[in-house]
Amino acid sequence: xxxxxxxxxxxxxxxxxxxxxxxxxxxxxxxxxxxxxxxxxxxxxxxxxxxxxxxxxxxxxxxxxxxxxxxxxxxxxxxxxxxxxxxxxxxxxxxxxxxxxxxxxxxxxxxxxxxxxxxxxxxxxxxxxxxxxxxxxxxxxxxxxxxxxxxxxxxxxxxxxxxxxxxxxxxxxxxxxxxxxxxxxxxxxxxxxxxxxxxxxxxxxxxxxxxxxxxxxxxxxxxxxxxxxxxxxxxxxxxxxxxxxxxxxxxxxxxxxxxxxxxxxxxxxxxxxxxxxxxxxxxxxxxxxxxxxxxxxxxxxxxxxxxxxxxxxxxxxxxxxxxxxxxxxxxxxxxxxxxxxxxxxxxxxxxxxxxxxxxxxxxxxxxxxxxxxxxxxxxxxxxxxxxxxxxxxxxxxxxxxxxxxxxxxxxxxxxxxxxxxxxxxxxxxxxxxxxxxxxxxxxxxxxxxxxxxxxxxxxxxxxxxxxxxxxxxxxxxxxxxxxxxxxxxxxxxxxxxxxxxxxxxxxxxxxxxxxxxxxxxxxxxxxxxxxxxxxxxxxxxxxxxxxxxxxxxxxxxxxxxxxxxxxxxxxxxxxxxxxxxxxxxxxxxxxxxxxxxxxxxxxxxxxxxxxxxxxxxxxxxxxxxxxxxxxxxxxxxxxxxxxxxxxxxxxxxxxxxxxxxxxxxxxxxxxxxxxxxxxxxxxxxxxxxxxxxxxxxxxxxxxxxxxxxxxxxxxxxxxxxxxxxxxxxxxxxxxxxxxxxxxxxxxxxxxxxxxxxxxxxxxxxxxxxxxxxxxxxxxxxxxxxxxxxxxxxxxxxxxxxxxxxxxxxxxxxxxxxxxxxxxxxxxxxxxxxxxxxxxxxxxxxxxxxxxxxxxxxxxxxxxxxxxxxxxxxxxxxxxxxxxxxxxxxxxxxxxxxxxxxxxxxxxxxxxxxxxxxxxxxxxxxxxxxxxxxxxxxxxxxxxxxxxxx
Numbered sequence: 040x041x042x043x044x045x046x047x048x049x050x051x052x053x054x055x056x057x058x059x060x061x062x063x064x065x066x067x068x069x070x071x072x073x074x075x076x077x078x079x080x081x082x083x084x085x086x087x088x089x090x091x092x093x094x095x096x097x098x099x100x101x102x103x104x105x106x107x108x109x110x111x112x113x114x115x116x117x118x119x120x121x122x123x124x125x126x127x128x129x130x131x132x133x134x135x136x137x138x139x140x141x142x143x144x145x146x147x148x149x150x151x152x153x154x155x156x157x158x159x160x161x162x163x164x165x166x167x168x169x170x171x172x173x174x175x176x177x178x179x180x181x182x183x184x185x186x187x188x189x190x191x192x193x194x195x196x197x198x199x200x201x202x203x204x205x206x207x208x209x210x211x212x213x214x215x216x217x218x219x220x221x222x223x224x225x226x227x228x229x230x231x232x233x234x235x236x237x238x239x240x241x242x243x244x245x246x247x248x249x250x251x252x253x254x255x256x257x258x259x260x261x262x263x264x265x266x267x268x269x270x271x272x273x274x275x276x277x278x279x280x281x282x283x284x285x286x287x288x289x290x291x292x293x294x295x296x297x298x299x300x301x302x303x304x305x306x307x308x309x310x311x312x313x314x315x316x317x318x319x320x321x322x323x324x325x326x327x328x329x330x331x332x333x334x335x336x337x338x339x340x341x342x343x344x345x346x347x348x349x350x351x352x353x354x355x356x357x358x359x360x361x362x363x364x365x366x367x368x369x370x371x372x373x374x375x376x377x378x379x380x381x382x383x384x385x386x387x388x389x390x391x392x393x394x395x396x397x398x399x400x401x402x403x404x405x406x407x408x409x410x411x412x413x414x415x416x417x418x419x420x421x422x423x424x425x426x427x428x429x430x431x432x433x434x435x436x437x438x439x440x441x442x443x444x445x446x447x448x449x450x451x452x453x454x455x456x457x458x459x460x461x462x463x464x465x466x467x468x469x470x471x472x473x474x475x476x477x478x479x480x481x482x483x484x485x486x487x488x489x490x491x492x493x494x495x496x497x498x499x500x501x502x503x504x505x506x507x508x509x510x511x512x513x514x515x516x517x518x519x520x521x522x523x524x525x526x527x528x529x530x531x532x533x534x535x536x537x538x539x540x541x542x543x544x545x546x547x548x549x550x551x552x553x554x555x556x557x558x559x560x561x562x563x564x565x566x567x568x569x570x571x572x573x574x575x576x577x578x579x580x581x582x583x584x585x586x587x588x589x590x591x592x593x594x595x596x597x598x599x600x601x602x603x604x605x606x607x608x609x610x611x612x613x614x615x616x617x618x619x620x621x622x623x624x625x626x627x628x629x630x631x632x633x634x635x636x637x638x639x640x641x642x643x644x645x646x647x648x649x650x651x652x653x654x655x656x657x658x659x660x661x662x663x664x665x666x667x668x669x670x671x672x673x674x675x676x677x678x679x680x681x682x683x684x685x686x687x688x689x690x691x692x693x694x695x696x697x698x699x700x701x702x703x704x705x706x707x708x709x710x711x712x713x714x715x716x717x718x719x720x721x722x723x724x725x726x727x728x729x730x731x732x733x734x735x736x737x738x739x740x741x742x743x744x745x746x747x748x749x750x751x752x753x754x755x756x757x758x759x760x761x762x763x764x765x766x767x768x769x770x771x772x773x774x775x776x777x778x779x780x781x782x783x784x785x786x787x788x789x790x791x792x793x794x795x796x797x798x799x800x801x802x803x804x805x806x807x808x809x810x811x812x813x814x815x816x817x818x819x820x821x822x823x824x825x826x827x828x829x830x831x832x833x834x835x836x837x838x839x840x841x842x843x844x845x846x847x848x849x850x851x852x853x854x855x856x857x858x859x860x861x862x863x864x865x866x867x868x869x870x871x872x873x874x875x876x877x878x879x880x881x882x883x884x885x886x887x888x889x890x891x892x893x894x895x896x897x898x899x900x901x902x903x904x905x906x907x908x909x910x911x912x913x914x915x916x917x918x919x920x921x922x923x924x925x926x927x928x929x930x931x932x933x934x935x936x937x938x939x940x941x942x943x944x945x946x947x948x949x950x951x952x953x954x955x956x957x958x959x960x961x962x963x964x965x966x967x968x969x970x971x972x973x974x975x976x977x978x979x980x981x982x983x984x985x986x987x988x
Contacts, residue, residue, distance in 0.1 A: 103190075104137065287500060298311060322442070360481070835913050837866055
């Protein structure tokens with residue numbers, strides 16, 4: 040047994056756990072595969088007091104929550120957590136288990152959690168635990184911390200029972216009803232994803248083009264006309280009666296006198312009820328005379344939204360609900376009104392209390408049975424039966440407290456699915472078909488459902504749209520019926536897909552271009568591609584939203600769009616750290632590279648840390664999925680260890696390199712690869728599977744590579760080809776897609792867009808980190824050399840850096856600019872990201888001047904902070920044949936400025952990069968709002984305490 044040593048506390052005890060930050064991960068994340076809540080807890084002085092150093096703490100905790108005795112913790116057996124408490128464990132760990140236990144007692148089966156210390160923060164802990172409902176999980180975490188503080192402090196002002204009651208009330212408000220929950224559970228068992236669309240019962244099942252929606256038991260396929268007909272009880276009776284189905288006589292009335300006259304014409308006894316009512320509200324049964332009708336009129340009228348009532352003949356017998364799904368009987372339940380059974384000892388009121396004490400009974404639909412409510416109507420009904428609430432009924436005597444058998448008024452249900460006569464089943468199915476409902480509740484009143492109603496007497500008194508399932512899934516007596524299955528069968532027939540293929544793309548550089556290349560390939564196959572990127576959300580080549588959309592919220596928007604049948608999601612580091620992926624898994628994960636960017640932010644201090652974050656998408660690949668990994672990057676190469684699916688490698692290394700040898704060995708073992716094979720005619724992209732090799736395309740024939748000079752786009756093309764290959768795209772379609780993809784602003788805004796200004800060549804690129812600038816400099820060198828004019832071409836760059844990067848990274852941007860370019864014009868981002876004006880530019884200048892003095896290419900270094908002024912300064916100085924590279928912050932505005940300087944800037948004119956058949960467009964119109972969004976990767980300003988476990 041390991042016993043924790045008690046450290047020496049530095050001072051007097053002022054015990055209090057504090058929540059320093061809270062995050063909700065809504066998908067796979069750096070901590071777990073499942074949705075989780077992440078609390079950063081500060082134990083303060085309690086860091087020096089583990090549980091065994093707090094007298095009575097463990098006993099008090101277990102007395103409050105005996106369910107903790109079942110927690111296994113790291114011991115792998117029941118009682119393991121209690122052992123840890125006695126041996127000594129820290130209170131952050133206790134809060135984790137308590138948050139899980141609170142949710143379990145609320146009916147949420149969650150079991151996973153972990154607690155880890157925060158690096159460089161003594162007494163701070165990362166507490167992670169699973170949740171089913173976000174608001175319930177957050178409340179459980181907060182309450183767990185408060186209860187731990189209470190047990191340590193023994194605060195008499197903290198009312199544990201009141202806080203628990205408040206928590207359970209929240210659970211009841213947020214919980215799905217039994218009908219919705221049954222359908223969701225059936226969907227989950229079939230691996231159908233679901234998303235809650237509001238705070239109530241509106242739920243989407245499936246993704247994209249396959250999505251269906253439910254609201255309780257109303258589905259996407261429920262006809263609105265059928266719902267209207269079922270809501271008009273008089274019309275329902277007429278339609279059923281005209282088809283020869285047994286229905287009571289009825290009439291529609293609007294006044295009290297009209298109600299009385301209708302009752303006299305139909306013949307007593309009668310029923311008076313709202314024409315548009317539900318759940319039995321306002322229904323008055325067995326009215327024997329005119330006085331009864333007059334008393335019933337205001338009761339029924341109060342529950343009618345339109346002020347219209349229905350009078351119908353009172354049919355005697357038992358109350359049966361026949362559930363019809365997709366035209367077939369799914370279940371039948373006998374509904375018994377709320378009642379108590381006399382025992383000769385207790386009063387009616389006491390019997391009600393005893394009945395309501397049944398743990399199966401709760402308020403509303405929170406449990407399988409509803410508590411019996413004693414109101415004026417119930418008291419009157421008891422009096423009509425010859426009793427008072429304080430009377431003691433004889434043993435075996437039933438005392439009704441409601442006339443209708445609705446579960447919502449405290450009734451019970453008895454399963455009669457296997458007892459119903461086939462004739463009665465046929466009548467119920469015919470009634471549902473006549474009304475047109477896919478899910479219908481047919482209410483029968485008859486003496487015995489086992490005897491044909493045409494012989495025994497009885498009638499269909501009502502047809503209900505969106506009938507409740509509780510009486511069938513949780514009958515008081517009899518076997519439960521699994522009626523959610525036919526509902527899900529109706530929405531997703533066997534063999535019907537519910538998911539759209541998801542390709543997740545991440546990496547430091549190249550992920551946007553790779554995503555666009557792959558989307559272009561899939562578009563050629565006729566797919567309706569939904570794509571998220573740092574430029575916005577695009578569905579079927581239509582820009583829906585202009586912003587940095589590389590986070591989980593944007594992914595959800597794409598997966599909810601009913602047109603999308605293929606999703607390509609750019610996944611940023613910031614989104615993963617903030618909320619996880621936002622979906623449960625991706626079929627294909629693409630990791631382009633891990634480079635020096637965003638280090639020192641949100642606890643990511645090294646390239647290994649960055650790789651650990653980005654590999655979440657590889658961990659989210661299922662066994663039948665694929666991971667497309669850059670074999671040339673050692674950090675990406677190591678991600679194969681966490682992938683459950685098949686690896687597709689891509690590499691630009693030479694055939695005799697160690698990386699290529701590694702790839703060849705892996706391909707023999709079942710992996711796939713996309714590699715380059717040099718020949719006398721140039722480089723050939725080759726696909727490898729097993730021992731087979733398939734030629735795809737020459738790199739110099741891909742427009743995006745500028746005759747092979749843009750090596751970054753060669754790598755991006757390899758990654759896109761690998762993803763398309765994994766998705767099952769035929770080779771000729773991959774080839775056609777890559778050979779027609781260009782870096783025009785129309786297809787790839789802000790990514791190596793070329794335009795001529797007075798015979799100078801201008802490239803606009805969203806380059807924002809040292810690795811990207813190095814690749815850009817190498818591209819310009821190859822591009823110029825390839826045209827045999829290296830000695831006569833001047834090279835100018837406009838460069839800036841994001842203010843939230845490390846000083847050394849910003850200086851490196853200046854060093855690289857001076858290494859590759861003759862003239863360096865330093866600008867500043869519009870969003871300074873907490874730096875003073877000119878501060879980032881000064882760091883770039885320091886790096887550029889140091890590199891120039893050390894033998895760099897730069898001979899002229901100037902600072903023009905405004906981006907558009909810097910752009911114009913570069914264009915003003917450009918001569919024919921010069922190359923100008925603008926590393927843009929707001930590329931839409933920069934492109935608009937550059938276009939104004941061209942001889943093609945007349946209205947309606949195209950730049951030379953426009954493709955034949957492209958519509959006229961203006962960059963500042965297509966991305967008009969791009970200048971107001973944060974380009975850093977769908978991130979928000981960091982919280983006060985960034986932590987890392």
